[in-house]
Amino acid sequence: MDYYAIVHNDFDGTASAAVYARAVNSLPKKTFFTEPTKIHDLLGKLELRGVNNIMIADIGINASTLETTLKNLKRLISEGAKVQWFDHHVWKEDWKKKLNEIGVEVYHDTSTCGAGVIVKYLIPNDEFSKKLASADCSVDIWLHDDPMGEKLRRVVESNRDYSWKEYLIKKFYQGILWDEEFEKILIDQVDKELKGYEKLQKYVRLLEIDGKKVVVAVRWKGPPDISYASQFLMNRYNAIVFASVNGKAISFRSNIIEVRKYAEKLGGGGHPLAAGAGLKAPFWRFFLHRLGYRKPMLDWVSNIVKNVINDIGFVPYQKKDVPM
Known part of the structure; x- marks a missing residue:
């Protein structure tokens, strides 16, 4: 399935893109990393170019940009797009209603992280996706109940380039949760952190x-x-x-x-x-x-x-x- 992934530019966004890819058994045609304050602009500039499926994950709604977001989604849907939106931030019921009215499939659950929402509704029996979501939720919503979360977050955030996150999405999609490459990055990051605390x-x-x-x-x-x-x-x-x-x-x-x-x-x-x-x-x-x-x-x-x-x-x- 060809689709565009639009996700937050952090660990949860990266994990969300990976577990969605596992759910649909396909990597995205292109991944766009953005923030809630910029989602309306990205949607306004997005061209389908023959790709009619769009997933949005770990992106909350801002009241100040809601109307522009709706307008831009309407345009994409009128051009043939099918849009799924997965999120765990606090929303008003009216926001979900407005999105549903224009044809957006909304999956919203504040009890978990972004990747956790996708696992819960699309791929609940995939053990790897559950492990990745558990690690992600541990640090994203401050549960701090899964040691793998502290390790993977450092790996994901070790490089701010979007190409790095795209590389990680592919590794997670392939079922790689931890390997020697990640171990070396973790050691290097912890060393830099210890020096950074001093300043x-x-x-x-x-x-x-x-x-x-x-x-x-x-x-x-x-x-x-x-x-x-x-x-x-x-x-x-x-x-x-x-x-x-x-x-x-x-x-x-x-x-x-x-x-x-x-x-x-x-x-x-x-x-x-x-x-x-x-x-x-x-x-x-x-x-x-x-x-x-x-x-x-x-x-x-x-x-x-x-x-x-x-x-x-x-x-x-x-x-x-x-x-x-």
Whole structure:
């Protein structure tokens, strides 16, 4: 079957593309890696070129771009496309209704990760896909209950090139979960992470909001990635929320606070404990940050984080059982 895969540009997106390929017994004609804030633009530019099947996975809906997304999907469907959308982020029921009305098959389940949704609905008896989804969910929705997830995430994120993720999709499709190549990458990544932790203090600021500690950061180059760094910094400073900016977006992390509410306030979304939103920094602050002057960016993000937390408060996350 010829199809296009449109997935998030992270481990969950990569795993989602792989398990879908195993479900339909075919690799995609082309894989597009994108983000929820850019899906509407990608769909607007997409040309079918004889490929009439489109799968979208691990891409949430943003209220601000919903209408444009619907418009662009309508155009593709009118040209003969069949669209399946698999996701696990929080959606409004109205969004699913609108997508269904224009002919999109929506598979939505917040109890698992993106790859887990596909396994659950398309390929529940494939042992390899279940193992890959288990590892993926462990790190993507912060379950931390499968050691393979910590290993594979480092492998997937070791190279930001999309060609690397396409290569991994092929390996996973072939049923390769771990091999010597991955082992060497893991050793190299862990070594880089250990060196990277030493420099993190230069990029962070500790806030106290309503008697609770919050770490804010401007993004650094190289390992550790945001998920591992956020855990390290929250533990080091006894903080309950972590927020970071890279000039284009803001990300939130926590182990006990529902940070998705902060992301939603800023026009984004995500998981209860890991979420984000588009947030463009003023050019002069971003420019100074690139030159090594981090204070202007830290001042800016600190004010944004203070304001959004003061508006929302600290809402404890109510953990739910996650079946896999």
